Amino acid sequence: MDLAPRLGRPQTGIVLTGGASGLGRASAEALAAVGRPVAIWDLDADRSRKVADEIAGRYGVIAFGHAVDVRDPGAIASAAEETRRALPSIGGFVHAAGIVDTASLDGLTPEGFNAGIEIHLRPIALLAQALLPDLRAHAGSAIVAFASINATLGNAMNPIYSAAKGGVLSLVRSLADRLAQDGIRINAISPGQIRTPMMQPALDHLGDAAFTRRILLGRIGEPAEIGRVVRFLLSEEASYVTASEFVVDGGNISSQRM
Numbered sequence: 001m002d003l004a005p006r007l008g009r010p011q012t013g014i015v016l017t018g019g020a021s022g023l024g025r026a027s028a029e030a031l032a033a034v035g036r037p038v039a040i041w042d043l044d045a046d047r048s049r050k051v052a053d054e055i056a057g058r059y060g061v062i063a064f065g066h067a068v069d070v071r072d073p074g075a076i077a078s079a080a081e082e083t084r085r086a087l088p089s090i091g092g093f094v095h096a097a098g099i100v101d102t103a104s105l106d107g108l109t110p111e112g113f114n115a116g117i118e119i120h121l122r123p124i125a126l127l128a129q130a131l132l133p134d135l136r137a138h139a140g141s142a143i144v145a146f147a148s149i150n151a152t153l154g155n156a157m158n159p160i161y162s163a164a165k166g167g168v169l170s171l172v173r174s175l176a177d178r179l180a181q182d183g184i185r186i187n188a189i190s191p192g193q194i195r196t197p198m199m200q201p202a203l204d205h206l207g208d209a210a211f212t213r214r215i216l217l218g219r220i221g222e223p224a225e226i227g228r229v230v231r232f233l234l235s236e237e238a239s240y241v242t243a244s245e246f247v248v249d250g251g252n253i254s255s256q257r258m
Contacts, residue, residue: 023227099119172188
């Protein structure tokens, strides 16, 4: 039995949407730290290139920054072609791009609902479709999609986000059945309260204690703690893991604290 560490294998490149900040950047850093090339897809062209340059300089890997609006199917297809030319291979992707709605039911609009689905949910399927030839060509290919503990708990403040993240869990299970035919794994991560740019305004307004009182470990999570789970799921260490949800929340969902 071969028990050698396989956290950096396979050595194929990974595409990360929302890769220039928050959980996307933390995931890119974790992957680059074990030698995997990364493509930083982000809405902000300058930021995606800057982060790619920083990662390449820090870890000595190929890192490609590219502006992509994941709401646009054409942009996904075009970015896939550009990325094929920039990376030596593509053996997986991480869908981390996201927004948060805070208007509850009262402020919900059709446009806002569409945007939530088009950013959080639909790109997973479109990315899998666009990158399927690449993933199929490389043994050990895998996908990670970000869901959320809100997919389970629900939250009156952000119904669109909660609904889209619930859809991510269902879509991952469906795609896992199809992609397994090609030896491709796909899993979801449901983060809890993580100190990201998207979360920071709520932390600034309410304070950490408003959230940590319900977290068993008693603290807000750090993006790097999510990035390490992403790295595991994309590696040969997780070779028999697919169609699963990994809750990384410090014990928030299971908490009965008041």
